Amino acid sequence: MDRLNDILNIVLGIHVDISWFLILSALMMFIGIYGFLTRRNTLAILISVELMLNAADINFAAFNRLLFPNGQEGYIFTLFSIAISAAETAIAIAVMINIYRNLKNNFVGNLDKLKW
């Protein structure tokens, strides 16, 4: 119990600063890149892209909150970024439904009509 209290006291003594947010979002970004490189289904690729977009949004908000707390630029930029990624998702899903209608599946290996 004493040891638990010690650990709790140490954790409570550590403060969150900007680099914690940046490390978290960098890891999230590269998880997304790994998914982007290994997935073969267009919807799963879009899920990875969504992870990367969220990592970038966290960065905007964290920079605004911790380095420039008097401005609202990062806040507003994140709002616009969320709106644009929602638009991007809608278009991408429309394209995927069209692909599915023509090819009966959604795998990127089959999408070679425009290749040459």
Added chain:
Amino acid sequence: MAQTIIFLILAAIILGCGIMAVTTKRIMRAATYLMFVLFGTAGLYFLMGYTFLGSVQVMVYAGGVVVLYIFALMLTGRQDKKNPTVSLAKKFAALVASLCGAGLFLFAIITHQFAENILTPPSEQTTPVSLLGEQLLSSDKFGYLLPFEIVSILLLACIVGSLIIARKH
């Protein structure tokens, strides 16, 4: 500080569910894990005191985008049977590439000296929503009226475009 514990819990949720979202075999589970990642991100915004941003994140992402994913998954039917998988060598190469990139980023972040501002509990003066609304709709020096209107036109174009792309020929 309590901020530290909440941050660590949210980071664990985000990273764990993120890794599951990109490694799980079934796409439906990947979409569900993505939803938890998005909730975790919303939690980070709430932790920073950006409550409006957190609510937008929950509404647009968890309420809109994930539902859109699940609809698209259901419309495109079951594809688990002949799901082509990437070869192990390619997976390994992708893993090495992402680990190298992440290592480079982490090195750059850790060695850089940032300002020593710590995350304090959100107070009255951390960006009230009224100020945000005034700034979004003003055309003065720090106003964002033009981008705001352009985003609305973008969303309209996106609605029309996705209807045209997805309609039956």
